[in-house]
Amino acid sequence: MSARVLFCLSLSFTVAACDGSADAPVQGQRIALEDARGKVRAPLASPDTKDAAWTVASNGQAVQFGNPGAPPFLTLSCRIKENPPRIRIIRHTQARPGEKALFPVLGNGTIARFKVDATLADNEWRWEGAVPADDPLLEVFTGAREIEATLPGAGTLAIGGSRIPGEFIGWCRAGGVVREAVVEEQQAEAAEGAAE
Template sequence: MRCSLVPIVLILALAACDRPEAPVGGQRISLDDARGTVEEPLASPDTKDAKWTVAKNGQSIDFGIEGGKPFMSLSCKLKDAPPTIHIIRHVTTRPGEKALFPVIGNGMISRFKVDATLADGEWRWEGAVPAEDGSLEVFTGRRELEATLPGAGSLMIEGSAIPGEFIDWCRKGGAVAKAVEKEEDKAVEEMKAE
């Protein structure tokens, strides 16, 4: 009985096979057309006159030329638990893209994961890290920085105390330093004395 069962199973298996039909009217295409076009990488922007400034909302700092669109921003989200720093590179990108954004300076190299993000009416690169993350120390020194995004050139950032003070402020949950409060109180007292 077993011997007669094997041929029946084989016949059923062969009958279940579907033979593909021969292609009809094949089409030829050029390999150059199939590859598509590749966008040229952007040149590094001229940052000679760029500097860090505190944004109007006080929750972020921008690196750019006064009166123009910023090249890069650091934003603090105090409502996040713990607070986070958003690193934003204002360069056009496309939905779904991801990259590593290395920042070199102050004796270290930090690499931040950034994604294409739609915000404020623009597609840009943005990544977020907890404010306590040690990779942010690259911004806290006063030396020159180089921030390179593949395809978007390098930003040469002159040394400044502003990014370090901003990150420290964010890490403290937006609290104003006691020394600053004392200086303001002293200025008020001096004004009253006059």
């Protein structure tokens, strides 16, 4: 049998196998192109941070970056009781259930990318991630220079230079001991000054 005859036979078997109309769709289905596309949320504008600053939360377990008298844009909180202590990074902006993102933060000679998830807490959907307090990525917050923190679709936070986040991370890394040591040192200095 020649190759040409074999080819013709195999082609006729293929056509016969495709003839089974039981698997063929009865009728094509039409859908609008707009219905086929996912609903995309319009990106949010970058917030105005010219008057924003870092403040220490009333419980002393977090620092927050935001405008005076307004909800914060960014929070760093410390989970001292975990072993090792962990820093939770919270970007207070719209998030949808199930979403995940990388949160790039640039500054102080460092580029860090934090994994964050959409989380429901304090009656808001927001972005949260956590890393061990000794994670080198946190060095992006420890210098006193400006920082840019960009969340895709939520704009860029321009964060002015401050020593507060660096001191807070150092305090968390030490398990809260630094603060107590500073207080004891200040009390000792005050006692020495009173004795003189």
